[in-house]
Amino acid sequence: MPFRSLLLVWRILLAVLIFVAGVWAQRGGLVEEFLYYLPDIQYQLVQHIWLVVMSGGLAIVVAIPLGVLLSRPSMARVAETLMQVLNIGTTIPTLAILALSMSFLGIGTLPAVFGLFVATLLPITRNTYVGLKGVSPALMEAAAGIGMSPTQRLLRVEFPNALYVIFAGVRTAMALNVGTVPLAFLIGAGGLGALIFTGIVLYDPMMMLAGAITTSLLAVVVDTLIAIVAFLVVPRGVNPSRA
Amino acid sequence: MIQLDSLTKVFDTPKGAVVAADHIDMEVPAGEICILIGPSGCGKTTTLKMINRIVRPSSGKVFIDGKDTTDMNTQDLRRSIGYVIQQIGLFPNMTIEENITVVPRLLGWDAPRFKKRAREMMDMIAMDAEVFLKRYPSELSGGQQQRIGVARALAADPPVMLMDEPFGAIDPINRAVIQDEFLKMQQELNKTILFVSHDIDEAIKMGNRIAVFREGKLVQYSSPDDLLAAPENAFVESFLGEDRALKRLNLVKVRDVVSNEIGTVRPDETLETALARIDDFGYQNSILMVNDRHQPVGMITRSVARTTKGYCRDHFQAAPPLASLDDDLRKVASLMFAHDTTWLPCVDEQGRVSGQITQRAMTRHLGSRYRSRSEERIHAGREE
Numbered sequence: 001m002p003f004r005s006l007l008l009v010w011r012i013l014l015a016v017l018i019f020v021a022g023v024w025a026q027r028g029g030l031v032e033e034f035l036y037y038l039p040d041i042q043y044q045l046v047q048h049i050w051l052v053v054m055s056g057g058l059a060i061v062v063a064i065p066l067g068v069l070l071s072r073p074s075m076a077r078v079a080e081t082l083m084q085v086l087n088i089g090t091t092i093p094t095l096a097i098l099a100l101s102m103s104f105l106g107i108g109t110l111p112a113v114f115g116l117f118v119a120t121l122l123p124i125t126r127n128t129y130v131g132l133k134g135v136s137p138a139l140m141e142a143a144a145g146i147g148m149s150p151t152q153r154l155l156r157v158e159f160p161n162a163l164y165v166i167f168a169g170v171r172t173a174m175a176l177n178v179g180t181v182p183l184a185f186l187i188g189a190g191g192l193g194a195l196i197f198t199g200i201v202l203y204d205p206m207m208m209l210a211g212a213i214t215t216s217l218l219a220v221v222v223d224t225l226i227a228i229v230a231f232l233v234v235p236r237g238v239n240p241s242r243a
Numbered sequence: 244m245i246q247l248d249s250l251t252k253v254f255d256t257p258k259g260a261v262v263a264a265d266h267i268d269m270e271v272p273a274g275e276i277c278i279l280i281g282p283s284g285c286g287k288t289t290t291l292k293m294i295n296r297i298v299r300p301s302s303g304k305v306f307i308d309g310k311d312t313t314d315m316n317t318q319d320l321r322r323s324i325g326y327v328i329q330q331i332g333l334f335p336n337m338t339i340e341e342n343i344t345v346v347p348r349l350l351g352w353d354a355p356r357f358k359k360r361a362r363e364m365m366d367m368i369a370m371d372a373e374v375f376l377k378r379y380p381s382e383l384s385g386g387q388q389q390r391i392g393v394a395r396a397l398a399a400d401p402p403v404m405l406m407d408e409p410f411g412a413i414d415p416i417n418r419a420v421i422q423d424e425f426l427k428m429q430q431e432l433n434k435t436i437l438f439v440s441h442d443i444d445e446a447i448k449m450g451n452r453i454a455v456f457r458e459g460k461l462v463q464y465s466s467p468d469d470l471l472a473a474p475e476n477a478f479v480e481s482f483l484g485e486d487r488a489l490k491r492l493n494l495v496k497v498r499d500v501v502s503n504e505i506g507t508v509r510p511d512e513t514l515e516t517a518l519a520r521i522d523d524f525g526y527q528n529s530i531l532m533v534n535d536r537h538q539p540v541g542m543i544t545r546s547v548a549r550t551t552k553g554y555c556r557d558h559f560q561a562a563p564p565l566a567s568l569d570d571d572l573r574k575v576a577s578l579m580f581a582h583d584t585t586w587l588p589c590v591d592e593q594g595r596v597s598g599q600i601t602q603r604a605m606t607r608h609l610g611s612r613y614r615s616r617s618e619e620r621i622h623a624g625r626e627e
Binding site: 136138139141142143144145146147148149152156157160161163235236237238 | 295297317318319320321323326330331332333334335336337338345346349379380381395396405
């Protein structure tokens with residue numbers, strides 16, 4: 001009970017704080033400035049979301065099967081080496097990846113989607129691989145011993161039990177993706193980066209904030225959406241958030 | 244029935260070939276439990292796992308009910324064999340119901356049939372279907388989980404079961420309970436079971452037959468009583484432990500040792516008669532007093548009978564502890580030690596006295612077949 005009442009106090013405090021911040025923003029003219037940029041925000045947000053959906057969606061579609069493939073026993077020898085390569089790949093800054101992809105594919109949406117796709121691919125592949133490899137050998141022996149085929153083992157035992165870890169990878173990767181999309185503006189793909197970088201160049205903090213705050217909100221929304229999907233999709237018996 | 248014909252497994256390791264199982268020949272008759280036992284690395288688990296091909300045999304054959312399994316499809320073979328492992332291996336992503344029905348579903352049973360089967364299995368393992376079927380394995384205790392593990396293995400009613408140290412990870416009290424439950428189930432189900440254990444007491448309790456392994460070879464294959472009475476060599480003898488004669492107490496029933504000859508007195512007889520009968524039968528201290536239905540009601544001691552006059556009904560002491568015909572000798576010995584006595588009256592199901600069991604008879608029964616390999620060796624050495 002003391003914990004609950006403490007939580008309530010915190011919630012009230014938070015609500016008051018948000019209200020005060022809102023009043024402050026209103027009186028300082030922040031809201032007005034924001035409304036001034038609203039048409040830009042709307043236009044660029046749609047571009048931004050498209051970039052996230054295309055690159056992120058493509059990454060999920062490619063990374064999960066890739067992780068599954070690498071986790072197969074027949075791939076054991078290649079897998080560890082390949083995972084090391086992928087780990088090294090993760091350390092390359094995303095800006096560098098975008099620059100590299102621009103030098104091959106030119107400017108525009110295509111190189112941006114490709115660069116973002118590569119950056120997003122790695123965490124998902126790694127978590128899929130680690131999650132599947134982490135399924136207890138006893139479970140695998142039980143599954144084999146009662147007569148499941150390798151495909152049945154993957155779909156009915158391995159995948160459901162690794163799903164929570166896989167979703168954690170997707171969340172990390174998508175948060176990274178949303179936060180990286182502004183850089184795509186630099187290679188001519190648009191998105192909220194337009195407001196942010198123009199704001200920086202023109203030394204216009206309001207313009208910059210209009211892009212930055214919207215990007216942050218989008219990141220929070222995407223993360224929450226994936227969390228909700230994970231909550232619903234991961235079986236209750238192996239879902240820590242539903243224990 | 245399971246037959247192993249020259250079953251061999253050679254593992255290629257960096258240090259060279261290791262023979263994990265060396266031409267194992269054995270036969271487990273239908274409806275019996277055969278325990279595979281031995282020190283770690285002796286090949287017992289490898290042998291077990293070659294039967295459902297978790298380990299691929301290097302050579303040799305496995306016959307189930309006379310049918311060579313070599314050419315059978317691996318998945319089909321495994322679905323026809325119940326499999327229980329020490330780590331239990333329930334699928335945490337599935338409910339208890341889904342876990343139990345996993346093999347029936349693989350076999351393509353329709354929903355009403357496998358749902359009904361899940362309830363039957365819960366009844367069989369004495370767990371409440373309403374309470375547990377919708378739960379997940381993580382919500383159950385270790386003992387409950389392994390009961391479900393057994394139920395899962397039995398769900399498709401396979402004629403054969405393989406159990407790899409199934410009760411090894413369960414605490415001793417729960418283990419004894421589960422062992423008893425399992426034996427009771429087996430009396431009805433009559434499965435042919437191969438069971439790996441490293442616990443000789445478990446082997447003696449559970450097994451109709453025991454196969455002792457050492458370094459990939461089958462050293463001895465016999466009934467628990469034969470094994471304990473006459474180990475094949477010094478290794479088996481040392482494996483069984485120095486108290487192997489005591490372990491046999493578990494295996495012998497009162498029925499096998501009871502002597503039907505027992506002197507009794509009735510309440511309406513005199514103490515004089517009692518004393519005479521004590522002497523007639525050669526009893527040292529006392530004689531049992533029974534009622535009209537031949538049920539024990541008390542005891543007349545020699546000292547009372549000698550010094551007092553009167554009827555038995557006025558001078559008896561409390562009846563001694565009783566042994567029933569289906570008790571094992573371990574319980575009888577325990578009662579004797581606890582009550583400082585050398586004999587117990589035995590009663591049948593209706594509580595009527597049917598004989599007596601004495602320490603002398605017990606030691607004679609156990610000693611008559613006891614053979615010591617190490618002593619024989621010493622004698623042989625002397626003769627040379």
